[in-house]
Amino acid sequence: MNQQIQDKMVRRTKFRLVLDNLSKYIFLLATLFGLLVLSVLIYRVVVDGIGWLNFDFLTGKLSTQPERAGIMGAILGTFWLMLVVTPVTMFLGVGTAIYLELYAKKGRVQSFIETNISNLAGVPSIVYGILGLTVFARAMNLGNIALAGGLTMSLLILPIVIVASQEALRAVPSPLSEASYGMGATKWQTIKSVILPVALPSILTGAILSLSRAIGETAPLVVIGIPALLIPFPGSIFDKFTVLPMQIYYWTLDSSLTAEYANLAAATIIVLLLCLLVLNSTAIIIRNKFQKQF
Known part of the structure; x- marks a missing residue:
């Protein structure tokens, strides 16, 4: 047996x-x-x-003639878009995470809010485009300017930043905050001087990766009516704009007319990939640098 x-x-x-x-x-x-x-x-x-890829392509205006087309307008549009997205997302995202993690009472209400924020992180991007069209473009009468696009993209990545910031705050060793309280510091002094400096690398890493997603998104901008061909350069967040992913999208559609548009789309993809590579590398450098310190 x-x-x-x-x-x-x-x-x-x-x-x-x-x-x-x-x-x-x-x-x-x-x-x-x-x-x-x-x-x-x-x-x-x-x-x-x-x-x-040449200097004229990077600095030229968009044109209906492929050999004369440039992407400086799309580059500037991407810059103005991120100029709106970055502060809005960082302020609201980190602020919400601090409140939920360090101020809100633990209970059903907090659990309900956190569950819904996590669910919002998985909502398709086009849904945020419809929300941006309804709230920012029409209700607030912003139209398709960079401010409306930036606020729409902020809604898209805000849940991701909140969740990443919460995880970063939870990872801070509790003895650090307890020692601060033991020395007579207030709650806000402890958060500002102890918890945030330790959690900041992880928060920045999550935020930068979220911004990388915002740079590469197209669907929400299509919904709010970003123009495909915009000749003037946008000069502020209150101007009409286009961005690199939008230009890639429409040049890919036009590639059925002539192969030169496919080459323009490919060149723009290279530029966009380089931008994403820089952002992701920055996130990795920040994480590795601060991990050695803590």
């Missing part, structure tokens, strides 16, 4: 080892497949667009 039990356990162990190795190779193949598709995509984009 004991021998039968041992044989059965051996067979189960062998089966588990085979299953473990099989799972490992399946996951490896899935990873390699994703990397392969990404590599092919990046290769095609670079091959199609690298020849169109």
